[in-house]
Amino acid sequence: MAKRDDGARNRIGLMRQTYPSWFLLPACAILAIFFFLPTILNFVYAFTNWSAFSQTISFNGFDNFVDLFRNGTLVRDLRTTLIFAICVAFFQNSFGLILAVFLEEDTLPNRIARVLFFVPVLMSALAVGYVWQAILQSGGALDQVLSAIAGYTIDIAWLGSTTWSIVIVSAIQGWKWAGLAMIIYLAGLKTIDQDVLEAAAIDGANSWQVFWKIKFPLLAPAMTFNVATSLLGSMNGFDTVQATTAGGPGGSTEIFNLFVWRTFGQGLYSQSTTMSLVLFIVVMLMAVPVIWYLRRREAKIL
Amino acid sequence: MTMATYGATAKQDATRFRAKTAGWRKVVHVIVLVVLVVVSLGLPFYLLFITAAKNQSEALQLSLSLPTEWHFWDNVKTVITQGEMIPAFFGSLIVTVPSVLLSLIFGSMASWILARRATKPMAVVYSLCISGLILPPAVVTVMMLLKMIGMSGTVIGMICVYVGIYLSTVIFFVTGFIRTIPISLEESARLDGAKPLRIFFTIVFPLLGPTMAAATILLVLYIWNDVFYALFILSGNVDTLPLNLYNVASAGLHLNNWHLIFAYIIVMSIPLLAVFAVAQKRIISGITGGAVK
Numbered sequence: 118m119a120k121r122d123d124g125a126r127n128r129i130g131l132m133r134q135t136y137p138s139w140f141l142l143p144a145c146a147i148l149a150i151f152f153f154l155p156t157i158l159n160f161v162y163a164f165t166n167w168s169a170f171s172q173t174i175s176f177n178g179f180d181n182f183v184d185l186f187r188n189g190t191l192v193r194d195l196r197t198t199l200i201f202a203i204c205v206a207f208f209q210n211s212f213g214l215i216l217a218v219f220l221e222e223d224t225l226p227n228r229i230a231r232v233l234f235f236v237p238v239l240m241s242a243l244a245v246g247y248v249w250q251a252i253l254q255s256g257g258a259l260d261q262v263l264s265a266i267a268g269y270t271i272d273i274a275w276l277g278s279t280t281w282s283i284v285i286v287s288a289i290q291g292w293k294w295a296g297l298a299m300i301i302y303l304a305g306l307k308t309i310d311q312d313v314l315e316a317a318a319i320d321g322a323n324s325w326q327v328f329w330k331i332k333f334p335l336l337a338p339a340m341t342f343n344v345a346t347s348l349l350g351s352m353n354g355f356d357t358v359q360a361t362t363a364g365g366p367g368g369s370t371e372i373f374n375l376f377v378w379r380t381f382g383q384g385l386y387s388q389s390t391t392m393s394l395v396l397f398i399v400v401m402l403m404a405v406p407v408i409w410y411l412r413r414r415e416a417k418i419l
Numbered sequence: 420m421t422m423a424t425y426g427a428t429a430k431q432d433a434t435r436f437r438a439k440t441a442g443w444r445k446v447v448h449v450i451v452l453v454v455l456v457v458v459s460l461g462l463p464f465y466l467l468f469i470t471a472a473k474n475q476s477e478a479l480q481l482s483l484s485l486p487t488e489w490h491f492w493d494n495v496k497t498v499i500t501q502g503e504m505i506p507a508f509f510g511s512l513i514v515t516v517p518s519v520l521l522s523l524i525f526g527s528m529a530s531w532i533l534a535r536r537a538t539k540p541m542a543v544v545y546s547l548c549i550s551g552l553i554l555p556p557a558v559v560t561v562m563m564l565l566k567m568i569g570m571s572g573t574v575i576g577m578i579c580v581y582v583g584i585y586l587s588t589v590i591f592f593v594t595g596f597i598r599t600i601p602i603s604l605e606e607s608a609r610l611d612g613a614k615p616l617r618i619f620f621t622i623v624f625p626l627l628g629p630t631m632a633a634a635t636i637l638l639v640l641y642i643w644n645d646v647f648y649a650l651f652i653l654s655g656n657v658d659t660l661p662l663n664l665y666n667v668a669s670a671g672l673h674l675n676n677w678h679l680i681f682a683y684i685i686v687m688s689i690p691l692l693a694v695f696a697v698a699q700k701r702i703i704s705g706i707t708g709g710a711v712k
Contacts, residue, residue, distance in 0.1 A: 129538075135605075136535045137615050144529035144548065144586050151583030152551055155561035162560055219452070226449050232699055233460055239691040241644040241661045244684040247668060248463050251470070251677060257481045258466045292459070300706050345553070353555040355647040356661075360668070374558075374647060381559055381651070390559045397555055404553045 156397065163391040169384025181391040190376065191395065198352060198372040198396075201287050206348035208291025213298025213343065214336075218328065220299070221306055231303075235296040242293055246360020249289045250276065253361075276362050279369035286370055290357045291347075298343045305339030306332065334418045341411040348407060352400050373399075471495075471681035478678035494682035502683055507663040508690070511643060513574055514659060518581035519638045523631060525582065526589030531623055533590065534597035545594065551587030556580070562651045572656030580652055581642050589634045596630040597623065632705030643691060660687040
C-alpha cells in the first residue's frame, strides 16, 4: 500500500517535472488580472452609486437594478438583445449552410464564389453597418432597385420600423459573418464519409433526402460551433447595430452593449456596470443549456 | 453479337444523356451562382465604390447611377490625409500584432500543460481558462482597473485586455489539438535529456501549425476590426482604423459626407484584403482544419 502511494506520488512528481506548472503562469496571470478581476469588480460596482458626478462611491444595494427595471430599460434591452442574438444565429447559420451546400463541389466558379463571400467577413462590422445603412435608407439604393423593378416609386425607410429594424439589423450581421459559417460547414461536409453518400444514392435517395437525412445530422459538430458562437457572441454585439441604427428608432434596437456605451459616455458608470453585469449573468445562464443541448444532439447522432 | 452491340450503344446513350444533364446542371448552377453573387454582394459593393468616387452633393443622393465626374482618388487622398489614416493604421498594427502573438504563445504554453496533465484540478483550470470563449468581458470595470494602474489609454493596456479576452479562444483550439498529438515524440526527447522549455518549443510548437493558423485568423479578424473595447480603453489617446471610422462617421458629419465615409471604408479594408489575397488558400484550409475537429 505504502509502495503504491509512493508510485503515485512519483508519477505526479514526474508529471510536474515534465509539464511544469509555470507554463500556465503567463496565461493565468493575464486572465486573472484582465478578465476575472474586472468581472469580480463588476459584481461589486453594480451595487454602488459610482458616477462621474459624485466624488465618493458608496453601496446602494439593488437600487441600480430596481431603477433599470422600473423605467423599463432592463426588460426592453433584454428582449431586444435576445431577439437580436436569436435572429443572428438563425440568419448566419442559414445563409452559411445554404452557401456551403451550394458551393460544396470543388469547381473553379465555386472556389471564386467562396472567396467573394469571405470578403465581408474580413471587413470591419462598423464599415459593413454604414454601407447597409446607406442601402436601406428611405429612397436609398434598395428602394431605387425595387422602384426600377416595380415601375413605380417605392419609398420605404427599412430601418425606420420599431418592430422590424432589429430583425433587419440581425440579417445584416448574418450577412457579414455568413462566409465564416460557410467555411466551417464546408469543413464539416468534407468529413462526411463518401461511402455513406454512395450507399444512399444506390438505395435511390434523392439529393433532398440525402441532405436532410445524412448531411444535415452529420454536420452536428460544425453546427455546435456555429450556433454557439453566433448566438452567444451576438449577445455581446455592438458594431453592426451602432453603425446601422445606433439604437433607434426610439430605442427599439438598443441591445445591452449599446446601453453600456451610452450610459458610460454620460458618466453614469454604475448604470453602465449594472447592465454589463446583467449581460454577463444572462449569457452565463444561456450558455449552460445551449451548449448542453448542442453537445447532447451531437452525441445522439455521432 | 447484336445483343452486345445493343448493350454497348445503350450504355453510350446513357452516359451521353448523363453527361448532357450534368452539363445542363452545371450551366444552371453557374447562372444561379452569378445571380446570387450579384444580388447579395454586387449591390453593396457597387454602391460602396461608386459613392466613394462621387463628389459631396452627388454622393448625398446615394443613387446607383455612375458618378458624372470621377473623384475616387481625390476622395482617397482626402481621407488618408484629413482622416489621419496613417497614424490610425500604425495604431491598429501596434495593438493587433503583439496581442495576437502574445495570445498565441501564452495560450499554447498553457494548453500544453492543460492537455497533458489530466488531473481534476487541471480540468477546473481548463474550464476557467476557456470560459472567456463565451462569457462577455466586463468592459467598464476593466477600464477602471486600467485607470487605477495607470494603463488606461495606453497601447500596453489595450494589448493586455485583448490578450485577456482572446486567450480563451487559443487555449480552446490548441488544447483540443494537442490531445490528438501522440505523446511518444515528447517522451523520446525527454529521455534524451531535453528540458521542458526545449521540448515545447522544438517539438510541440512546430506541430501546432494548422490549429495556430485558425486561431491567428480569428484573432486578427476580431482584434483588427474591434471598435467596442477600443472605444472604452483607447478613445481619444490612440487611434485605430475602426475607432477613427467611428469618430469620423459619428461626428455628425456623416449624413452629408457619404463619399468620404465610403472612401475611408475602402482604404481601411485594404490591409486585411491584401493579406487574404496572398494567403487565401492557407487561410481557408487553416480555418477548416483547425476549427472543426
